[in-house]
Amino acid sequence: MTTVVADGVETLDSHIAFHLNAGVDLVLVATLGSQDDVATILEPYARNGRLRILHARDGGESLMTDLARAAVTEHAADWVIPSLPTEFWWPRGESLKDVLDVVPQRYSVVQALVRSFAGGGGEEFFADRMTLRTSLLADARAHDESPQRQLRPVYRAEQDLVIHPDDWTLGGRRVPLRAWYPIEVFHFPMPASSIEEARLGERVANGELVVDTRLRDALRELRDERSGGFGPPTAGEPRKIAFRVPTIVDDASYAVECAAVGEVDLVRLDRHIRELELRIAALEARFWPSVRRALRRLARRPS
Amino acid sequence: MKLVQTLLVRDEADIVDTQIAYHLNAGVDFVIATDHESRDGTTEILESYARDGHLRRIPVSGEMLDGPWRSHMAGLAATEHGADWVINTDADEFWISRHGTLKDVLGAVPDSYGVIFALSRHFAPRPDDGAFFAERMTARVSPPAAINDPTSPYRPHLKAAHRADPGIEISFGSHTILRSKWRAIHHWHPAEVLHFPYRSLRQWEKKGVRRARGDKPLGQYVTALRASEGGRGAERFRTLAVDDDALARGRADGSLVVDVRLRDALRALRGKAPREDAPAADRGLISESVAVRDADIVRLTRFVDGLSARVADLEARGR
DSSP states (O other): OEEEEOSOOTTHHHHHHHHHHTTOOOEEEEEESOOHHHHHHHHHHHHTTSEEEEEESOOOTHHHHHHHHHHHHHHOOSEEOEEOTTEEEEESSSSHHHHHHTSOTTOOEEEEEEEEEEOOOSSSOHHHHOOEEEOTTTOGGGGGSOGGGGEEEEEEOOTTOOOOTTOSSSSSSOOEEOSOOSEEEEEOOSSOOHHHHHTHHHHHHTTSEEEOOHHHHHHHHHSOTTTSOOOOOOTTOOOSOOOOOOOHHHHHHHHHHHHHHOOOOHHHHHHHHHHHHHHHHHHHHHHHHHHHHHHHHHHHSOO | OOEEEEEEESSOTTTHHHHHHHHHTTTOOEEEEEEESOOSSHHHHHHHHHHTTSEEEEEEOSSOOHHHHHHHHHHHHHHTSOOSEEEEEETTEEEEESSSOHHHHHHTSOTTEEEEEEEEEEBOOOOOOSSOHHHHOOEEEOOSSOOOOTTOTTOOOEEEEEEOOTTOEEOGGGSSEEEOSSEEOOSOOOEEEEEOOOOSHHHHHHHHHHHHHTTOOOHHHHHHHHHHHTTOHHHHHHHHSOOHHHHHHHHHHTSEEEOOHHHHHHHHHTTOOOOTTOOOOOTTHHHHHHHHHHHHHHHHHHHHHHHHHHHHHHHHHHO
């Protein structure tokens, strides 16, 4: 997993501890600037060998690509999750590895469905106070939103991996797994706006928000009661979080949400095929002149 | 009309006898079975039907050649067994017509068409109390939208039946017809296939391990293999099986339906009368018919994605 940390973030410690318990082997963290509080959080994980810190001068567009390539070339990653410190990638299986391991080889991008958690005021730990999240079961607005805004990519390792936030599915050589999202991304935007807080009751009543305590409960398992912090897992220790494998009843409900993302339909497919046709036409236009040139060269050679 | 059934089978002794007996009583006149290295008693069951003149067994070995073997059987049905129609089956599938008998619905297909598709209806495993699978497995999956998880055993799909055609080419799993002289009816499903892919822990592990290591490493089989190798088979199978709580939840939200049609048909075959309180109306048929169409669009989109990636590769080489 790769993460860029720009400033002190309330979620950072739990973010790293959670993912190391969810199947992530190593976290590569790029720090922007030199905040003492960030270093204090990261160093125990780095000493434990489960985290590597890279100091970045700026957060340019290539930073995520650099981190992903380092994960592949220097740490032999099979999959790379480019994450934010405010995100928690929740596997719909026994672990992140469990769900990624069985993805058919032809897919090089797996997409995760974003669940934005709302609310957030108060002194309590964020996961204790933020237990309302968006649901696509009732949220008709989802159909108006770009599918990519509701999804986040995980990349199968490749040497020349390029991470670009606007293009992980179309046009490139990568084949995305569409229309099914075996990972959910719990996103905790911080701080929540006061307007949003004022509308929470209304959004719960109309089904836009639902109660989801999965992360809260998982972090309670991980959190040290005395210090209130987290910290790296001990070598050989069994994972503290037991992720529940969804039943067919869970999957049936989730299928409705996946469909609501609206990533695949006949209109999009039609557009995709027409774009492909244009690209093939451009290739054909390049191909025959080069064949003719090659034939002319051959004809000019002395026999 | 002569109706011939093709069957591709490997180590399905717990169900194959029932499957053949059911179809021979449901209008099938003759069975052609390709037996791929069975070692669990399946071969002996097939041979017993062959001795009675109901079945032709074709032993095969080596690499699994699913589509070619199915195509070969369908060709033989036309050339050597005088078939008018052919249904293509697996050992865990039971064809049932929506109106009348299988011969009735196939006989109603207009002369200008020769391929139809039956809608697969998947049944979930239930806790194994030792009872016969059809007595236990009456929970049918009826999701309101297509489950497009490539690792799920419950993805919507269709199964092909066709008029006799010596040169027909059938796809892997007989979900579609690759080449035929007959026109296909795509949007009318006059029959269903009641599908029982996983019936017990032992059968799930055995099938998953064999297929993941060999002929078809689908995600669902790899999951079984990993769980089995890690000694977590029973634990993982429990998440696949529908217990009473999950059944109650599923029935409440409509994702599971109690469907006793096969159970009662088999009881009738064994001379036992069906229970009086049997099946509910099939309200999921329309949504599942839509779901299978949506799933086909997803499959096509994923295929086009693959083509797009290949074009991108050519574009990159040409720069």
